[in-house]
Structures are given as structure tokens and as C-alpha cells.
Amino acid sequence: MLRFATQVHKWLALVVGLQVxxxxxxGLVMTAIPIEKVRSEHHRAKFQAQALPRQGVLDAQGAARAAGVEAVEATLKTTLRGTLWVxxxxAGGTHVVDAASGRHLPPLPQKEARLLAGxxxxxxxxxxxxxxxxxAPQETGREEPLWRVDFDDAEKTSVYLSPDTGEVVTMRSNLWRFYDFxxxxxxxxxxxGENFNHPVLIGLAALxxxxxxxxxVLLWIRLSRDLRAVRRRR
Known part of the structure; x- marks a missing residue:
């Protein structure tokens, strides 16, 4: 039994040892680094939520008419670019318009993107x-257009902004990229980096x-032998 178990263990270890x-x-990396730091949450500035204005804004139907959009969903929000209707x-298209006039907002220019990111x-x-x-780059997990503003901190943080609302969509850094690797x-x-049900992973786990x-089994056999040896010496 010992010889058989040793041979099986050895040959399987040669196949899957590196993956193990x-x-x-x-696992050590993912448990040792707090996920909040990986997501750069410590680099997100804290803002107090501002109340939505009660006057001077169009209602959802009025904003949609002014924008020439047949809206099936409308969200009013306050952003650093002002109060907006989304x-x-x-067809799934998104239109961001000024809440007061219903005019489409032009995309962020580079200067404003840097300012809002800061x-x-x-x-x-x-x-x-x-x-x-x-x-959007693959690391964001998104596909829509985005601004990326890079900072020169120790983690080389990248802030991804919506070109319409100027809001932070996500943040990435070298720490996140190390974690992702x-x-x-x-x-x-x-x-x-999303599929953990593929045959290679399942096969290696099975081996x-x-x-x-x-x-x-080998550990049990060797411990049993050691215990018997100790008893004989006593």
C-alpha cells in the first residue's frame, strides 16, 4: 500500500504541483490584501449626498420631449456637472440631458475630465x-466609452469616469492588476478572468x-510507523 500510494502521489504531484x-x-494574495484597498476605495473622495432640486427642473416626460427621446426609464440625479436626467x-440607449433645459450634454472634454477626476x-x-x-479597457469590466485619468501616487491609480455625467465608474491601480493576475x-x-467552470480547471482540480x-494516506502510514517505533523504544 505504501509503495502504491507513494507512486500515485508522486506522479500526480508532477502533473498538478505547479498549479497547486x-x-x-x-489564495494568500487574495486573503492578505483587503478587497477595499484593491478596489481603491481609500482613494474615493467622500461627498455628502445633495438633495434633488424641487424647482427649476423638467419632469421626466418634459425632459424626454425636449431631448427628442422616447424614454422607457428616467433617473434624475445630481452630479458635478449639475442636475441631470438619465x-x-x-433600444437600450442612454441619453444624458440637462434637467433644466432637456438639452443633451456634450461629452466631457479632456480638461474637465482631469478636473472632475481630481x-x-x-x-x-x-x-x-x-x-x-x-x-472601455477590459480591466474595467465594461464596454461603454470612458475617460481614464492616471494619478502619480504609489499605486498608480487610474480613475475611470463617465464622459456624460463625470461620475467615477470604477478605479483601478497596479495593486488591482497584481491581484487580478x-x-x-x-x-x-x-x-x-471570469470563467471558472472551464474543463482545464475542472480537470486539474479532479487530479x-x-x-x-x-x-x-502516506502521512497516516508514516505517522503510524513512527508511533509504533516510539512504543517499542518505551
Whole structure:
């Protein structure tokens, strides 16, 4: 039994050993680093929610008519660009209009994007670069257009803004990218970092199970021998 268990354990370890090491290292990274810090929540400036104005704004139907939009959903919100109606049409399109006039807001220019990113950022970093993406980078987990403003803090934080409302959509940093790398190692999906049900991961997990079982068997056999040796010496 000892010889059989040793051989099985050895050959399985040769196949899955590196991945097991990756799982352990990835698990250590993901448990040791607070997720709030990974998400750069400590760099989000705290704002007191402002009450929506009761006067001087169009109602949802009036805003939709003024904008020429057949809205199926409307949300009134206060932002750093003012009070806005966010209208959604039946095709899923989003229209951001001024709540007072119903006029479509032009997209953020670069100068304003840098300014609004700085206002909503908290920390010692300064904005050093701003870039507009017609399609958001993969690291954001989104596809809509976004502004990215990079800061020169220790974590190299990137603030992603909506070009319509100027609101922070998400934040990323080198810490997040380090965490994301180990997450992808953990689930073996280096393309999107989202699929943890693919055959490679399932197969390696299935091979790891008997390796662990036979490792426990080997440990039990060796401990039993050691205990018997101790008893004989006594």
C-alpha cells in the first residue's frame, strides 16, 4: 500500500504541483490584501449626498420631449456637472440631458475630465495623463466609452469616469492588476478572468483531489510507523 500510494502521489504531484502552488499563492494574495484597498476605495473622495432640486427642473416626460427621446426609464440625479436626467430608450440607449433645459450634454472634454477626476480622488497623487476610450479597457469590466485619468501616487491609480455625467465608474491601480493576475492564475482564465467552470480547471482540480487523498494516506502510514517505533523504544 505504501509503495502504491507513494507512486500515485508522486506522479500526480508532477502533473498538478505547479498549479497547486499557484492556487496557494493566489489564495494568500487574495486573503492578505483587503478587497477595499484593491478596489481603491481609500482613494474615493467622500461627498455628502445633495438633495434633488424641487424647482427649476423638467419632469421626466418634459425632459424626454425636449431631448427628442422616447424614454422607457428616467433617473434624475445630481452630479458635478449639475442636475441631470438619465434617459433610457427602448433600444437600450442612454441619453444624458440637462434637467433644466432637456438639452443633451456634450461629452466631457479632456480638461474637465482631469478636473472632475481630481475632485473625486482622495490621496497624494496628481493627475498626470487623461485618455478617452471609445470602448472601455477590459480591466474595467465594461464596454461603454470612458475617460481614464492616471494619478502619480504609489499605486498608480487610474480613475475611470463617465464622459456624460463625470461620475467615477470604477478605479483601478497596479495593486488591482497584481491581484487580478493572481485571480487569473487561480481560476486559469487568462483571457477574461471570469470563467471558472472551464474543463482545464475542472480537470486539474479532479487530479488534485486524489493527490491530496494519497498524501493523507502516506502521512497516516508514516505517522503510524513512527508511533509504533516510539512504543517499542518505551
Amino acid at each position: 502552488l499557484g492556487w496557494v499563492l493566489g 434617459l433610457k430608450d427602448a 475632485v473625486q480622488y482622495e490621496g497624494e497623487g496628481k493627475p498626470v495623463a487623461a485618455r478617452f476610450y471609445a470602448k 493572481w485571480w487569473r492564475v487561480h481560476i486559469l482564465d487568462f483571457e477574461t 488534485t483531489l486524489p493527490m491530496v487523498v494519497f498524501g493523507i
